[in-house]
Amino acid sequence: MVEGVAFGMSGLRLWALLVTVASVGGLVVYFGYGGWLYWRYYVRRRDRAVDWKIQPRRFQPADKHRWGIRVAAVNMLLGGLLSGSFAYYVVGGGYSALYLDAAEHGLAYTLLSVVLLFVAIEASAYYTHRLLHRKWLFKHFHRWHHRCVAPTPFNTVTMHPVEFLMLQVSAFLPIFVLPVHAYVFIGMLVYVLIFNIMDHSGIVMRHLLPWHSTSRFHDDHHVYFHCNFGQNLGWFDRFHGTLRRKDRRYGEKVFGGKGAPVGDERGATPEFVEY
Ligand SMILES: [Zn+2]
Numbered sequence: 001m002v003e004g005v006a007f008g009m010s011g012l013r014l015w016a017l018l019v020t021v022a023s024v025g026g027l028v029v030y031f032g033y034g035g036w037l038y039w040r041y042y043v044r045r046r047d048r049a050v051d052w053k054i055q056p057r058r059f060q061p062a063d064k065h066r067w068g069i070r071v072a073a074v075n076m077l078l079g080g081l082l083s084g085s086f087a088y089y090v091v092g093g094g095y096s097a098l099y100l101d102a103a104e105h106g107l108a109y110t111l112l113s114v115v116l117l118f119v120a121i122e123a124s125a126y127y128t129h130r131l132l133h134r135k136w137l138f139k140h141f142h143r144w145h146h147r148c149v150a151p152t153p154f155n156t157v158t159m160h161p162v163e164f165l166m167l168q169v170s171a172f173l174p175i176f177v178l179p180v181h182a183y184v185f186i187g188m189l190v191y192v193l194i195f196n197i198m199d200h201s202g203i204v205m206r207h208l209l210p211w212h213s214t215s216r217f218h219d220d221h222h223v224y225f226h227c228n229f230g231q232n233l234g235w236f237d238r239f240h241g242t243l244r245r246k247d248r249r250y251g252e253k254v255f256g257g258k259g260a261p262v263g264d265e266r267g268a269t270p271e272f273v274e275y
């Protein structure tokens, strides 16, 4: 194989190497950063939960905690398998809009592409997530992720493997049309994973990057179910009116993303929650 010759190894060995690197890298970020947050707050400051926890009175029972970690580990390995295989496909000359030489599109475009990719991945995640909240998909797949009403850092990818595959594909779709440097894409995947871990941490966090919603934005998604579908940003929820409203009722059975009216709303201005 051409790519095998280029790296001085057989195709199978190259594939195995890429899958191993992607899997180990993913597991190290996930359990390294997630584990550190868990130890720092859930272990060391458990008795002072009111000071740091978004839902200070809610902790997962031990069996659900262990189940969440097992499912997440399987999904991270699945993610490594997919990402490594995708890298092998690209190295072998498979089609994508990724490029390796920054001079090919210029430095200015490469910098702009960071923003474009971020918004494209966010859009992809928002619409996929909204789709997962349709009754059938929610009941059969997305319900797994919503078993964690008070999520911990380990629950970021505690989800049905079918859902994990859907989200993984949705994150990869933009790079088939948007030219992006390969390192920008890899960096973006790590960035999104780290912020996702913070957003599932259950810890009160106000991100230093001003475009990010606070960690309460996604934590509320787990409490109220069908609202706040965005991943890092509240933009798409604001645009579609799916941001949580103080004046509406939400719950597992209230589908549609806009809650249910509590009383007569005639003439009333919607009261959206600030995150
Ligand atoms: Zn959801």
Ligand SMILES: [Zn+2]
Pocket: 145, 151, 200, 218, 222
């Ligand atoms: Zn979640």
